[in-house]
Amino acid sequence: MDIQNHYYGHSAVLAAYAGLPRPRHIAGLLQHGWTAVSPVAAHFADFPRVGTDPRRRRLLVWSHGCRGWSPSGEDRETTPVGAPLLYLERLLRQHGWSRSDRLGPVFIPFHGTRLVRVTGEHADLARHVAKVDGPSTVCLHHEDMTDPEITTAWADAGHTLVTAGRRDDPHFLLRIMHLIGNASRVSSNRLSTAVLYAAAIGTPAAVWGDPLTFGNQGADAVAELRARWPEFHTDGADGDGTDGSRPETGAAEADAAATALARRELGADHLREPAELRAVLGWGRTPSIGPAVQYYAASPLAKAAMVLGLTKRSEASTRAMSAGSSNPLLWLRHPLAALPRPLPEGLPTPVSTEEPLRGS
Structure with a gap:
């Protein structure tokens, strides 16, 4: 339901593992990087209502076995699914990597x-x-x-x-x-x-x-x-x-x-089989319109309201995101960065690693 779900090729990897030809909109928010503090505070602060009813939209974290935070200390329920990199590792090893x-x-x-x-x-x-x-x-x-x-x-x-x-x-x-x-x-x-x-x-x-x-x-x-x-x-x-x-x-x-x-921090014990992963991500037989509406309309509006101070982050989220500056004018340097784009294409089959881009 937000662009962060598709950062770093995560949704493309999950789609390949789940047996889909390309990513879909996720019914919730997916953690997009390892964090030394709670991902609820660090990654999901702009969406304080997501996770309050996990039957509709889940907060999908990598692990419940991290040293830096505990799910029992959160005011919203989180669902561990494992880091996309570990799913990519599984896919690659299946092909002899x-x-x-x-x-x-x-x-x-x-x-x-x-x-x-x-x-x-x-x-x-x-x-x-x-x-x-x-x-x-x-x-x-x-x-x-x-x-x-x-x-x-x-x-x-x-x-x-x-x-x-x-x-x-x-x-x-x-x-x-x-x-x-x-x-x-x-x-x-x-x-x-x-x-x-x-x-x-x-x-x-x-x-x-x-x-x-x-x-x-x-x-x-x-x-x-x-x-x-x-x-x-x-x-x-x-x-x-x-x-x-x-x-x-x-x-x-x-x-x-x-x-x-x-592996504990990245959630190796929480990895799902393809059918279960599709269910957790909200990827049914046919795409649902709800996550798409959230992605293209509700999510950008929620972020704008948070940046402009019309809604407020929790104190924990403010601390987690305070490494830089809370000045909302900083966000105007890249006003289009948070706008949704068409979903990324799927990965090739069989999946393989790719050479990094060289510097000049």
Whole structure:
């Protein structure tokens, strides 16, 4: 019922797994990324009525086994379905896919959004990555790829630049899977969705290096990530970001522990079989008009009302979304970004990974 349901190719992957030729409108809201706090607050804040009657519209989260939040603490019911990446993994393995190390090390810098930029010394971080891992494949957010200062910093350090594309590209997740599925190690300077993805499919994954600055977030936010999910952090207890190396002793055990944790955070125990998934998403034999009306009319109006202050987010949602600025004028920089578009096309059959887009 909202554009976030189709971010990153998620609905396309779910449709392929469910046996449909292309995505449909989902009867509810689908979590679109891993979050250190409640996805109800972080992703669903603009729609406070969704989930109050889960028989009509559900709040579809990835997992009920996360360290950062508990479904029992929410005022709305949530339904765990597992992360779309894990469904993609199932599809690929059905066709004989397996991991490899042929890309070598992959680094995915923490990125900002249309509204809030990540600031700091990209050049220093790029040189640090080259020192620790050598020349690497660096996957930049598509907006960072258009920033000459950022691309120059990474390219001058000897790295190969790629991007997974725009968030409305149905092949986005295929490109991410190509990267993390062929990397000897995936690293980032902040714990993020990509790190969890890599660990979940068995690729060594780590967080190290300068976390840079994101909006109004301070050092406390980074320290909390390190304290709550120490399995992914290799930069030492003091968090100085200077040590990205992996100790050889106990590395296999550490990787196995990280994989188990990542799969729990992504909801591996909640994955559904195709028929059950279709039912949970509201994908019956024939498409329903209700979710379509919500997608094209009600959802944009609800978002506009929230941005303009005509309706208010809960206090928890305001805290979860306060890394940047609550100034509604910021949204006017990209006034068309939240408008609904035609649904994405389906994925090819059989499903396969896709090469990421190369930088210039």
